[in-house]
Amino acid sequence: MTSNDDGAILAASGIHKRFDALVVLDGVDFAMRADEAIGVVGPNGAGKTTFLSVLVGAHQPSSGRVRFRGDDVTRLPAAERCRLGLARTHQVPRAFGGMTVFENIFVAAANGGGFSRGEAYDRCIDAISLCSMMSVANRRAETLGLLDRKRLELARALATNPVVLLLDEIGGGLSDGEAGELVETIGELRRRRIAIVWIEHIVHILLQVAERLICMDAGKVIADGSPTAVMSDRAVIDAYFGEGAA
Amino acid sequence: MSGPAATEAAPAVERWTPLSRISVVAAVAIIAALAFGPLVLNPDWVDKLTTLFIYVILAVMWNALAGYGGLVSIGQPAFFGLGAYAAVRLADAGVNVYLSLVAAALLVGLAARPISAFMLRLKAGEFAIGMWVVAELAHLLVNLDGLVQGETGTSLIAMTAYGAESRRAAVYWLALAAMAVLVGVVFVLLRSRTGAAIQAIRDDEDAAAAVGVRVLATKRLIFILAAAGTAMAGALWLATAISFQPKTYFGVQWTAYMIFMVLVGGLGTFEGPLLGAVIFFTIEAWFGGSGVWYLVGLGATALLFSLFLPRGIWGAVESRFPLRLLPVGYRLRGAPKSL
Known part of the structure; x- marks a missing residue:
């Protein structure tokens, strides 16, 4: 539908997603450049996570198209999109519980990253140090606490060698110190030229990274632009504080 | 000072340890020694060890499927029975009887491809029960074969062309070779990148x-x-028993044996099922004649293990001691040791 996604690394047009009678995404258009870091905000139930799942192929849209690196990937399975360089983290961490932290990350490097064994080892060690997981590298993932599970989500996504990384509330439940560390890590990813889409409720963390902000509400994008413009947008303020909240 | 130094040192990935290298050499030596079995052991023990090799194959295969792959199937007797049936059919068609045992396993592997297209759509419990249906269906279809004549069954007549002595030794060696190859294949597969993906x-x-x-x-x-692999075990069982009565091969008791060996030995551990097969073999030698109570005892033991030692004997050993004999996983050296 939209034609302004030429040159976009990742784009979606006219995305609708229904679960039976429930309309979760109601015509979402989106496009990002390879050098962008985009924050996604919006009240609970706005459809942010569902939209992310449609982008990576975990959900099929009811209608609409997804393009990645110039190709239509709407019908491409999640594993193949990951191999092309599209990685995500899960809001509720989904570690491979019976495997060690290192093995979790190795699966990602060897499959999504497509690395040979030796390269995969180097990638894993890099991701482990970047996410401060060296001290738990040989622990079974089912024994990890929440913070380490969140770190593991990031390390695993990173090991797939992503071009675009989609983060789903990776900062939720972190202390200020831990959040600061996370912002630093994501800053490093930006220096490595990885494009970022980050869904987050904790806006002050998000604003340290995002150059552009998108606000969703009721399955639609209601604002898209510079963080200051979006945060002072009337529709955004209504979505959070007004319109039926009282 | 060792703490920080350990994290500063360039970490390296460790897959073999001195102990595990010794274990592999020991495993090869044990198999080589077992190869002399028919030359030195009395016939009774040759038969018993052949049975043990078949149990090891069954346990390792069920563990690969359920313990590593998460595909808990209670219908694996489908393949055990089809392996035996395919061997009967191939031998009846004039194929050399020993060759037909191996060819039967490969044929069942081929047949598993279309079956997988249906079954792998099912999840968890649906898959488990669905596989039981496959086993029942395979049983019924085999019963329709005129050669089998329903539950009357048939036998691997071609086998009787060989003398009892040479037959006993040949089946023993074939079972030993099949066990060594199949355990080796699973070991290599689990250590490969695919193994981590599984x-x-x-x-x-x-x-x-x-x-x-x-x-x-x-x-x-x-x-x-x-x-x-399970079909190979079925074909070997046929070679020892000669007679083929469908319900003996497609029966759910085989599922009970596989689950017992794997749960007691250690679900999702490589060494566990090997241990479980030896334990089952020993228990059967002592209590196998006790009929129904024997099966009740097996079931109760497996249940207790799944409740209180979910990763079996080997899982419990592994979590207390850094004892990795046949490691399929990865360790990051230079990272602090932890369990």
Whole structure:
């Protein structure tokens, strides 16, 4: 539908997603450049996570198209999109519980990253140090606490060698110190030229990274632009504080 | 000073340890020694060890499927029975009887491909029960074969062309070779990149897909391998028993044996099922004649293990001691040791 996604690394047009009678995404258009870091905000139930799942192929849209690196990937399975360089983290961490932290990350490097064994080892060690997981590298993932599970989500996504990384509330439940560390890590990813889409409720963390902000509400994008413009947008303020909240 | 130094040192990935190298050499030596069995042991023990080798194959295959692949099947007797049946059919068609045992396993592996297309759509409990239906269906279809004549059954007549002595030794060697090859294949597979992907699928299929694992193709591989291996065990059982009565081969008691060996030995550990097979073999030698109560005892023991020692004897040993004899995993050296 939209034609302004030429040159976009990742784009979606006219995305609708229904679960039976429930309309979760109601015509979402989106496009990002390879050098962008985009924050996604919006009240609970706005459809942010569902939209992310449609982008990576975990959900099929009811209608609409997804393009990645110039190709239509709407019908491409999640594993193949990951191999092309599209990685995500899960809001509720989904570690491979019976495997060690290192093995979790190795699966990602060897499959999504497509690395040979030796390269995969180097990638894993890099991701482990970047996410401060060296001290738990040989622990079974089912024994990890929440913070380490969140770190593991990031390390695993990173090991797939992503071009675009989609983060789903990776900062939720972190202390200020831990959040600061996370912002630093994501800053490093930006220096490595990885494009970022980050869904987050904790806006002050998000604003340290995002150059552009998108606000969703009721399955639609209601604002898209510079963080200051979006945060002072009337529709955004209504979505959070007004319109039926009282 | 060792703490920080350990994290500063360039970490390296460790897959073999001195102990595990010794273990592999020991395993090869044990198999080589066993190869002399028929020359030095009395016939009774040759038969018993042949049975043990078949149990090891069954346990290792069920563990590969359920313990590593997360595909808990109670219908593996489908492949055990089809392996025996295919061997009967091939031998009846004039194929050399020993060759037909191996060819039967490969044929069942081929047949598992279309079966997987249906079964791997099912999840968890649906898959488990669905496989039981496959076993019942295979049983009924085999009964329709005029050669089998329903439950009357038939036998591997071609086998009787060989003398009892030479037959006993040949089946023993074939079982030993099949066990060595199949355990070796599972070991190499689990140590490969595919092995890590198999375990990731077991733990979370969608998350595995999200990091680039081709879920269906990987599950199919382990499903077909387990089918072919279980069929080999069925064909070998036929070679020792000669007679083929469908309900003896397609019966759910085989599922009970596989689950017992794997749960007691250690679900999802490589060494566990080997231990479980030896334990089962020993228990059967003592209590096998006690009829129904023997089966009740097996079931109760497996149940207690799944409740109180879910990773079996070997899992419990592994979590207390850094004892990795045949490691399929990865350790990061230079990272602090932890369990």
